[in-house]
Amino acid sequence: MADVSLHFERPRLAVHVQARVHVADGATHVVLYDPRTDTTAQIGLDDWHLVQQADGTRDLDALCLAAARLGIDPSEAGVRGLFGELEEAGMLCDGLALKLRTPPVPPTAQPPDDTPLEILEDFSLTCDGRGACCRFYGSVGFTPVEALRGRLQAAAVSLPVDDADLFVPMSGGQIDHPDEPLAVALVDGRCAFLTDTERCGIHERAGALAKPAVCRIYPAAFVHDGTAMRVSLVPECACIFSSLGVPGGALLTPAGATKLGDIEPQVGFREVPDPVPLTARATASRAELRRWSLDVHALARRADRDAAGWALALADAIEATGELGAVDIAPAPLDAARPWVEAFRVAVTAAAATQDAHRGVTDLSRRAARWAADALATRDPLTEPANPADEGFYLAALAFGHRLAIEGRPIARGLRGRAARILVARAMAAYPPPIDPAAAHPLALVEAATRNLGISGFGDDVD
Ligand code: SF4
Numbered sequence: 016m017a018d019v020s021l022h023f024e025r026p027r028l029a030v031h032v033q034a035r036v037h038v039a040d041g042a043t044h045v046v047l048y049d050p051r052t053d054t055t056a057q058i059g060l061d062d063w064h065l066v067q068q069a070d071g072t073r074d075l076d077a078l079c080l081a082a083a084r085l086g087i088d089p090s091e092a093g094v095r096g097l098f099g100e101l102e103e104a105g106m107l108c109d110g111l112a113l114k115l116r117t118p119p120v121p122p123t124a125q126p127p128d129d130t131p132l133e134i135l136e137d138f139s140l141t142c143d144g145r146g147a148c149c150r151f152y153g154s155v156g157f158t159p160v161e162a163l164r165g166r167l168q169a170a171a172v173s174l175p176v177d178d179a180d181l182f183v184p185m186s187g188g189q190i191d192h193p194d195e196p197l198a199v200a201l202v203d204g205r206c207a208f209l210t211d212t213e214r215c216g217i218h219e220r221a222g223a224l225a226k227p228a229v230c231r232i233y234p235a236a237f238v239h240d241g242t243a244m245r246v247s248l249v250p251e252c253a254c255i256f257s258s259l260g261v262p263g264g265a266l267l268t269p270a271g272a273t274k275l276g277d278i279e280p281q282v283g284f285r286e287v288p289d290p291v292p293l294t295a296r297a298t299a300s301r302a303e304l305r306r307w308s309l310d311v312h313a314l315a316r317r318a319d320r321d322a323a324g325w326a327l328a329l330a331d332a333i334e335a336t337g338e339l340g341a342v343d344i345a346p347a348p349l350d351a352a353r354p355w356v357e358a359f360r361v362a363v364t365a366a367a368a369t370q371d372a373h374r375g376v377t378d379l380s381r382r383a384a385r386w387a388a389d390a391l392a393t394r395d396p397l398t399e400p401a402n403p404a405d406e407g408f409y410l411a412a413l414a415f416g417h418r419l420a421i422e423g424r425p426i427a428r429g430l431r432g433r434a435a436r437i438l439v440a441r442a443m444a445a446y447p448p449p450i451d452p453a454a455a456h457p458l459a460l461v462e463a464a465t466r467n468l469g470i471s472g473f474g475d476d477v478d
Contacts, residue, residue, distance in 0.1 A: 019095065019096050019099030019100050019103065020095075020099055021075070021095045021098050021099040021102055022102060022109075023098070023102055023107055023108070023109035023110075024074055024109060024110070025069075025071050025072060025073060025074050025109060025110050025111075026069045026071070026078075026098045026101070026102065026107045026108075026109060027069055027070055027071035027107065027108055027109070027110070027111070027187075027188065027189075028047070028066055028069065028101070028106060028107060028108075028187050028188030028189075029049070029105075029106055029107055029108045029187065030108070030186055030187040030191075031049065031050065031051055031186060031187075032047050032048065032049050032106045032186065032187065032188075033047070033048045033049075033050065033153075033154070033185070033186050033198075034046070034047050034048075034063065034066075034183050034184070034187075034188065035048070035153060035154065035183065035198055035200075035201060036060075036063075036176060036180050036181075036183055036200035036201070037200070037201050037202075037204075037373065037374065037375075038175050038176060038200065038201070038202040038203065038207075038375075039203060039373070039374050039375035039378065040203070040375040040376060043060050043175075043176065043180070044057050044058065044059055044060065044373075045057070045058050045059070045060065045062075045063040045183075046373050047101070047104075047106055048469070049104070049105060049106055050469055051105075052105055053469065054104055054105065054106070055369050055372075055373065056100070056101065056104050056106065057372070057373055058097070060180065061085070061087040061088075062087075062097050063180075064085050064087070065078065065081065065082050065085060065087060065094070065097065066097075066101070066188050067188050067189065068081040068082075068085070069098065069107075069188065070111075070188070070189050071108070071109070071110045071111040072111065075091060075094060075095060075098075078094045078098070079091055079094050082094055126239050126244065126275055126284075127275070128274065128275050128276030129274050129275070129276065130239070130243065130244050130274060130275040131242075131243045131244070131273065131274055131275075132243065132244050132246055132268060132272055132273055132274060132275065132277070132278070133243045133244070133245050133246065134246040134266075134267055134268055134272075135246060135247045135248065135267060135412060135415050135416070138248070138258070138259075138267065138412075139258065139261075139262065139263065139264035139265055139266050139267075140234065140254060140255065140258050140264045140265045140267075141254065141257070141258045141261045141263070141264035141265075142254050142264075142265070143253075143254050143257065143452060144213060144214070145213045145452045145453075146205070146209050146213035146214070146215075147252050147253050147254065147379070147451075147452060147453035148233060148234070148251070148252045148254070149205060149206045149208075149209040149213075149215065149230075150204055150205045150206075150209065150379045150453070151204065151251075151379050151380055151383070151453070151460075151463050151467060152206075152463075152467055153201070153380065153467050154185065154198045155198065155199045155206050155227070155229065155230070156185060156196040156197070156198060156227065156229055157182065157196065157197050157198075157199060157227045158194070158196055158197075158227070158228070159193060159194065159195070159196075159197065161226075161227040161228070162181075162182045162197045162199075164217065164221065164225050165181070165182075165199070165208060165217055165227075166178060166181065166182075167221075168208070168216060168217050168220050168221055168225070169181060169207075169208070169216075171220065172216055172220070174202075174207050174208075175202055175207075176200040176202070176207050180200060181199065181200050181207060182197035182198065182199055182200070183197065183198055183200075184197060184198070185197060185198050203374070203375040203377050203378050204374055204375070204377075204378030204379050204380050204381065205379075215230065228279070228282065228283075231279075232279075232282055233252075234248040234249050234250070234251065234252055234255055234267075235247075235248055235267040235268065235282075236248055236249050236285075236416050236418070237282055237283070237284035237285070238284060238285045238286070238287060238416055238417045238418075238420075238421055239284050239285070239286050239287065240287040240301050240304065240305055240417055240420075241287065241289060241301045241302075242301070242302070242305060243305075244275050244284060245308075245415060245416050245417055246267050246268055246416075247267075247412050247413075247415045247416025247417075247418070248267060248412055248416065249418075249462070250408070250409050250412050250413070250458070250459060250462050251459055251462045251463035251466070252453075252459050252463070253452060253453050253454070253455045253456040253459045253460070255456075255459060256404075256405050256408065256455075256456035256458065256459055257455065257456065259404060259405075259408055285421045286421075287301055287304060287417050287420045287421060288420065288421070289301050291303075291304045291420050291426065292424075292425040292426065293333050293337065293338070293339065293425055293426050293427060294333060294334055294337060294425050294426075294427050294428075295425065296337065297333070297337030297338070299338065299339045299426075303338075303339050304339065304417065304420055306339070307339035307342065307414075308414045308415060308417060309415070310341075310342045310343075311329070311342050311410065311411070311414035311415075312411045312414050312415040314342055314343060315407050315408070315410040315411035315414065316404075316407035316408060316411050317407065318403035318404070318407065320345070320346050321346045321349070321401055322401065322403065322406035322407055322409070322410055322434075322437055323346075323349060323352060323401070323406070323434040323435075323437040323438050323441075324346025324347050324348065324349055324434070325344075325346045325347075325410070326410060326430045326431070326433050326434040326437070327346070327347040327348075327349070327351050327352060327430070327431060327434045328344050328345060328346050328347040329342060329344070329430050330426075330427040330428075330430035330431045330434070331347055331351075331427075332344060333426060333427040333430070334427050339426075349397045349434075349438065350397070351431075352397070352431065352434045352435050352438055353397065354477045354478075355431055355432060355434065355435035355473075355474045355477050356391070356396050356397075356435045356438050356439060358435075358473045358474050358476065358477050359387075359391070359435050359436070359439050359465075359470070359473045359474070360388070360391040360392070361473075362468075362470040362473040363384055363387045363388050363391065363439075363464070363468065363470060363473075364388040364391075364392070366384050366388075366464075366468040366469070366470055367381075367384035367385045367387070367388040370384045370385070370468070371385070379449075379451060379453055380464070380467060380468065382449040382451065383449070383453075383454075383460045383463075383464050384464060384468055385449075386443055386446065386448060386449055386454070386457075386460075387439060387442075387443055387460075387461065387464060389446060390439075390442040390443040390445070390446035391439065391442055393446060394442040394445050394446055395442070396438035396439055396441050396442035397438060399438075399441035399442055399444065399445045400441065400444075400445070401437075401441060402440070402441070402444065402458070405440075405456055405458050406437050406440075406458065409433075409437070409458055409462070410433065413433065419433070422471070424475075428474065431474065431477075432473070432474045435473075435474065436458070436461045436462060436465060437458065439457075439461050440457040440458035440460075440461045441457075443457035443460070443461065444457050
């Protein structure tokens with residue numbers, strides 16, 4: 016460590032780096048992830064506390080003094096080694112963070128309260144109470160007020176994380192703004208508040224309204240398309256698929272809600288871009304997207320055609336015409352998806368190796384990544400049986416919720432990526448799964464893993 020050079024005078028963790036506290040197999044450490052370079056580093060808790068002292072105002076001497084105050088190795092070589100390694104990994108910046116000027120574009124305006132809600136029909140959520148959605152996400156965001164509520168509950172129960180380490184900034188090493196969201200510590204990949212009986216400890220002790228907003232509204236997703244607020248879901252939890260055809264579950268919005276003003280104000284939403292990118296050269300209006308998405312939603316759950324092949328055919332039609340045209344078309348041969356599946360295999364195999372290094376053996380993220388990597392190494396996804404019910408609903412929910420329009424990629428590319436995810440799930444279903452209720456619907460895990468493991472761009476270099 017002593018030979019590592021440190022060039023920055025007053026280091027600070029770069030604001031794009033995500034630090035997360037993990038308790039893995041009984042030991043606590045902090046994983047630093049740089050999404051720009053897909054680099055991961057692991058440091059101990061003492062080092063993390065020192066990194067938090069490096070706020071861009073302290074030079075090496077001041078950091079040594081800070082280390083002494085924290086009761087950790089105050090030697091120059093030790094401090095230089097820690098920050099030198101982080102600098103070498105591209106995770107530091109020098110000095111105070113620059114306050115960026117407000118960009119010369121107006122912020123997204125909140126749609127008026129009378130904006131109509133268009134809600135995914137025939138769906139209500141029957142949660143199996145086994146906490147799959149609380150065991151998978153690398154970042155569960157709490158507002159400062161929600162974190163305070165959580166801390167009050169944590170004081171009454173015994174969590175395996177000290178209060179000071181229970182929350183970290185969502186990005187960077189310091190809290191720069193009092194409204195900044197915070198990420199909760201994870202215990203073997205589980206939210207620190209998930210109890211041994213797979214219940215939310217906050218909900219159990221203080222009621223549903225005490226939970227963070229992201230957990231209260233999960234799995235609902237709100238997307239404004241200029242005319243209405245579409246309310247669909249992120250199909251990332253096995254309970255969503257096992258709820259299909261089961262009446263009487265929890266609705267995506269409060270009963271009777273018909274307009275935006277009827278739902279809680281903290282609900283975040285995304286805006287469909289205008290125009291909507293279809294391919295590298297073609298765009299469509301938001302009105303055209305509204306019509307097309309309803310057409311896809313109406314036909315997606317027909318079991319008589321292969322969902323992956325249909326997604327490929329829809330992408331081909333958009334590429335060929337530069338328009339959002341008719342959707343009642345025959346599926347394309349699955350061979351076209353092979354480069355996309357291969358790109359997914361490469362990305363998830365690398366992610367599985369990273370997960371193996373930093374997460375505990377029972378961690379669902381780690382097991383899901385390994386499951387996908389091993390399944391793709393041994394199975395040919397193009398020849399495995401389909402799951403028409405899950406796959407049809409998956410495409411219907413994504414289309415209705417304008418999901419493909421808000422991910423920063425053209426719609427045709429998004430469709431091919433989704434065809435690949437469907438095929439990956441088929442391979443996983445044909446391979447021995449981890450023993451876990453979350454594995455019952457592999458498509459949910461593929462969808463969640465693609466976001467959670469930071470591999471959403473797996474197909475960006477295909478073509
Ligand atoms: S706060 Fe509760 S509901 Fe939210 S992830 Fe944690 S355990 Fe689950």
